[in-house]
Amino acid sequence: MTxxxxxxxxxxAAVAVPAALxxxxxxNGATADQDKVSIVGFSVLKSANEPIIxxxxxxxxxxxxxxxxxxxxxxxxxxxxxxxxxxxxxHLSLEPDMTKLVDSGDVDKNWNQNATHGILTDSxxxxxxxxxxxxxxxxWEDLVKPGVKVITPNPESSGSAKWNILAAWAHGxxxxxxxxxxxxxxxxxxxxxxxxxxGSGADALAxxxxxNGDVLLAYENDSIEARASGEDVDYVIPDDTLLxxxxxxxxxxxxxxxxxxLKLQLSNEGQALYAKAGFRPVVDGVKADVPGxxxxxxxxxxxxxxxxxxxxxxxxxxxxxxxxxxxNGIITKIISGLKIGS
Amino acid sequence: xxxxxxxxxxxxxxxxVGYVFLLVGWPVVTLVQHAFAGGLDSFRAAFADPxxxxxxxxTVEISLxxxxxxxxxxxxxxxxxxxxxxxxxxxxxxxxxxxxxxSPVVIGLALLLVYNGRDGWFGPxxxxxxxxxxxxxxxxxxxxxxxxLPLVVREVIPVLEEVGDDQEQAARSLGANAAQVLRxxxxxxxxxxxxxxxxxxxxxxxxxFGALKIVSGNLTGQTQTAPLVVEQKYNNxxxxxxxxxxxxxxxxxxxxxxxxxxxxxxxxxx
Amino acid sequence: MSTAVLSQDxxxxxxxxxGVRSTLTAGSSLxxxxxxxxxxLLVLIPLAAIVATAGDDGWHGYVDxxxxxxxxxxxxxxxxxxxxxxxxxIVMGTMIAWVLVRDRFWGKRLLDLVIDIPFAMPTIxxxxxxxxxxxxxxxxxxxxxxxxxxxxxxxxxxxxxxxVRTVQPVLAELEAxxxxxxxxxxxxxxxxxxxxxxxxxxxxIAAGAALSFARAISEYGSLVLLSGxxxxxTEVVSVRVLxxxxxxxxxxxxxxxxxxxxxxxAVIFALDVLQRRxxxxx
Numbered sequence: 001m002t003x004x005x006x007x008x009x010x011x012x013a014a015v016a017v018p019a020a021l022x023x024x025x026x027x028n029g030a031t032a033d034q035d036k037v038s039i040v041g042f043s044v045l046k047s048a049n050e051p052i053i054x055x056x057x058x059x060x061x062x063x064x065x066x067x068x069x070x071x072x073x074x075x076x077x078x079x080x081x082x083x084x085x086x087x088x089x090x091h092l093s094l095e096p097d098m099t100k101l102v103d104s105g106d107v108d109k110n111w112n113q114n115a116t117h118g119i120l121t122d123s124x125x126x127x128x129x130x131x132x133x134x135x136x137x138x139x140w141e142d143l144v145k146p147g148v149k150v151i152t153p154n155p156e157s158s159g160s161a162k163w164n165i166l167a168a169w170a171h172g173x174x175x176x177x178x179x180x181x182x183x184x185x186x187x188x189x190x191x192x193x194x195x196x197x198x199g200s201g202a203d204a205l206a207x208x209x210x211x212n213g214d215v216l217l218a219y220e221n222d223s224i225e226a227r228a229s230g231e232d233v234d235y236v237i238p239d240d241t242l243l244x245x246x247x248x249x250x251x252x253x254x255x256x257x258x259x260x261x262l263k264l265q266l267s268n269e270g271q272a273l274y275a276k277a278g279f280r281p282v283v284d285g286v287k288a289d290v291p292g293x294x295x296x297x298x299x300x301x302x303x304x305x306x307x308x309x310x311x312x313x314x315x316x317x318x319x320x321x322x323x324x325x326x327x328n329g330i331i332t333k334i335i336s337g338l339k340i341g342s
Numbered sequence: 343x344x345x346x347x348x349x350x351x352x353x354x355x356x357x358x359v360g361y362v363f364l365l366v367g368w369p370v371v372t373l374v375q376h377a378f379a380g381g382l383d384s385f386r387a388a389f390a391d392p393x394x395x396x397x398x399x400x401t402v403e404i405s406l407x408x409x410x411x412x413x414x415x416x417x418x419x420x421x422x423x424x425x426x427x428x429x430x431x432x433x434x435x436x437x438x439x440x441x442x443x444x445s446p447v448v449i450g451l452a453l454l455l456v457y458n459g460r461d462g463w464f465g466p467x468x469x470x471x472x473x474x475x476x477x478x479x480x481x482x483x484x485x486x487x488x489x490x491l492p493l494v495v496r497e498v499i500p501v502l503e504e505v506g507d508d509q510e511q512a513a514r515s516l517g518a519n520a521a522q523v524l525r526x527x528x529x530x531x532x533x534x535x536x537x538x539x540x541x542x543x544x545x546x547x548x549x550x551f552g553a554l555k556i557v558s559g560n561l562t563g564q565t566q567t568a569p570l571v572v573e574q575k576y577n578n579x580x581x582x583x584x585x586x587x588x589x590x591x592x593x594x595x596x597x598x599x600x601x602x603x604x605x606x607x608x609x610x611x612x
Numbered sequence: 613m614s615t616a617v618l619s620q621d622x623x624x625x626x627x628x629x630x631g632v633r634s635t636l637t638a639g640s641s642l643x644x645x646x647x648x649x650x651x652x653l654l655v656l657i658p659l660a661a662i663v664a665t666a667g668d669d670g671w672h673g674y675v676d677x678x679x680x681x682x683x684x685x686x687x688x689x690x691x692x693x694x695x696x697x698x699x700x701x702i703v704m705g706t707m708i709a710w711v712l713v714r715d716r717f718w719g720k721r722l723l724d725l726v727i728d729i730p731f732a733m734p735t736i737x738x739x740x741x742x743x744x745x746x747x748x749x750x751x752x753x754x755x756x757x758x759x760x761x762x763x764x765x766x767x768x769x770x771x772x773x774x775x776v777r778t779v780q781p782v783l784a785e786l787e788a789x790x791x792x793x794x795x796x797x798x799x800x801x802x803x804x805x806x807x808x809x810x811x812x813x814x815x816x817i818a819a820g821a822a823l824s825f826a827r828a829i830s831e832y833g834s835l836v837l838l839s840g841x842x843x844x845x846t847e848v849v850s851v852r853v854l855x856x857x858x859x860x861x862x863x864x865x866x867x868x869x870x871x872x873x874x875x876x877x878a879v880i881f882a883l884d885v886l887q888r889r890x891x892x893x894x
Binding site: 345347358365369373376425427434446448452455549576584588591596 | 640657661735792795804831865
């Protein structure tokens with residue numbers, strides 16, 4: 001008799017509890033609302049956005065606004081929005097992901113007609129090394145010295161990984177004595193030194209922090225945050241590296257509050273808060289104390305040779321297919337020709 | 343029963359215990375170590391974050407729905423497969439096993455292709471009638487049901503086969519109708535198989551990660567589940583909190599399994 | 613636990629004649645109907661969507677996927693590792709089941725509980741703890757991260773319970789008489805094990821092996837941090853599928869997924885046939 005009661009109780013609980021919990025049911029707000037802002041962004045923005053959201057909520061425009069957020073790999077997020085995930089603002093890792101949203105009609109084609117050409121945060125590609133830089137890594141050529149173990153995320157499964165690979169290519173092509181052929185052989189050499197190609201920048205960082213490899217091709221903002229969180233790492237900014245530009249835009253059915261929020265993010269105040277999270281400001285005149293930087297007095301040392309997608313690659317619309325096309329992309333072919341350990 | 347000679351007995355014993363210890367036991371100990379590294383600090387920090395507590399509620403809610411649905415489906419399917427003949431039975435039986443062999447990535451993609459609100463097969467029509475599946479609870483419940491589908495069925499079928507239908511036939515010949523036979527003869531006979539299947543389903547559901555990553559949208563404080571929070575915390579340099587939440591998830595499942603194994607009559611002891 | 617694949621003896625209530633006929637009553641037909649509707653909405657139609665998407669390019673999709681050297685390397689690695697791990701599980705799983713049923717020692721209950729833990733762990737957590745113990749910061753000095761051995765390790769972890777749990781109940785049900793008779797006739801322990809015990813548990817081992825294989829080829833979460841996912845070296849099929857999805861190439865992703873489904877079905881059916889053949893002889 002008691003066993004039957006126990007079984008009945010189990011079943012009853014299984015049905016009653018969800019009914020009781022349906023008050024806090026998982027749901028998403030599916031319509032654009034005056035007082036709601038839904039942000040869909042790439043992973044590392046979670047901690048970066050929190051102070052800016054708080055700042056916004058203190059303003060008149062932001063008084064009664066409620067925020068929904070979703071953070072994940074840039075490509076995943078873009079696909080989710082295309083697949084119907086509601087967003088008022090999208091803040092992605094690289095322009096091609098934004099272009100996908102323009103193509104699907106979620107973002108207006110004039111999204112980048114503003115003072116910063118649509119870019120909200122900047123960073124640069126750096127080398128993340130163990131504390132004290134035991135191997136003395138300073139330049140790109142140091143990465144391909146014998147025995148050096150490199151980690152970089154896989155550009156095939158991570159959009160933001162493309163920054164790292166293109167930075168390596170830019171070095172091979174534009175450094176003194178460089179050329180297309182040199183770039184190809186340098187990237188090939190680099191990939192031969194690569195011991196892990198995780199599926200996202202965040203996983204690559206986690207793998208490096210767990211003790212794998214000697215050097216991680218990383219983003220400066222991630223590296224700064226890692227150091228600010230107490231990790232035993234240092235980062236090296238090589239003399240020549242690539243500028244990382246993260247685009248952001250409001251969607252076609254965005255709430256008015258979202259537009260106000262974007263204004264705040266682009267203002268000096270917003271940029272200073274992003275600077276604290278390790279990003280490089282996209283507007284002039286921003287000063288901030290940035291925890292975790294290598295050189296506290298000079299948080300963003302000038303890079304002698306700063307490559308950009310527009311200047312050195314003809315923009316993403318040219319570079320993305322040229323390097324990363326599924327069948328004919330230069331990088332795609334290099335990776336599929338590697339045959340490491342097979 | 344064959345009695346193994348002492349050296350063989352000890353070798354087998356050590357090999358078995360050693361293997362399980364090195365493969366599972368010790369890693370679990372390190373989970374506990376990391377979770378309690380700062381005493382209860384990680385737990386306090388984790389549970390002070392409203393996103394964490396909400397994610398646990400979401401996870402439990404989704405899991406309980408999946409358990410309820412899969413139990414009804416599982417018991418019903420088992421009864422149909424064991425007690426009846428119909429064309430296509432073997433094929434159906436093999437297809438029920440299929441979710442075990444599908445990568446969570448593929449499962450998420452499959453559900454997305456059919457139910458997403460933009461260009462899914464059914465999604466737009468459903469959303470036009472107010473039922474949002476993807477990036478919402480129904481989609482998450484479906485994904486969880488999918489990954490755990492075979493568990494109850496597979497526990498119940500061998501017991502049903504073994505128990506045989508003599509008692510059921512006898513009851514029927516004495517005038518009992520189908521519902522009475524079900525309630526009084528069949529269900530009590532398979533009770534423990536069902537309970538074990540329920541517990542396995544619950545454990546599997548609480549831990550689902552890959553498929554939910556795709557169909558939930560990972561909306562902080564809304565559709566983000568506990569395993570997704572673990573990943574986010576780990577990637578945001580809050581490893582302690584990640585381990586704390588992981589510990590809680592594992593603990594819930596282990597407790598359920600433990601309770602069942604303690605309550606179950608010791609039929610497997612020689 | 614044993615597979616949903618049915619045993620030889622399953623026959624309909626009250627009917628003795630073989631052959632495919634329906635013995636469904638009105639009530640059970642309704643039940644079957646409802647179950648099938650749910651099953652279709654949940655599994656069959658989404659599966660059809662995958663196969664349909666794979667076929668967007670006709671046969672090209674499949675051929676291109678199989679001839680792509682990186683994808684082919686991923687398939688070889690995944691299937692190879694799954695077979696390896698299944699082999700290990702057959703040996704270790706049977707031994708563990710033996711110990712659980714036939715042995716007595718302090719802590720046996722604990723062993724029984726620990727075996728179910730891979731089920732209780734989210735795969736991402738499994739990866740984290742394996743990385744801590746068998747990665748660069750290993751207290752044991754064993755570092756398999758980014759090596760092929762890490763894939764074997766992760767797969768062994770997640771598939772541990774399967775064969776153990778299918779063999780355990782069968783071993784428990786075995787009657788002692790036959791073994792004792794053989795022993796009294798002078799058969800040594802090896803002979804008894806080989807000739808009497810083993811044949812009885814082979815169907816259970818086969819069922820568990822099918823599950824172990826199926827689970828192994830689909831694993832993803834625990835490999836994320838541990839294996840390094842290096843193309844041609846430690847990149848499994850799930851990762852390759854994800855890459856295709858990321859690149860917007862749903863067709864190749866679906867084609868690869870369909871190929872793996874085919875492999876899984878083939879192994880499940882093969883083991884089912886094996887099971888029936890042994891059961892018929894036994």
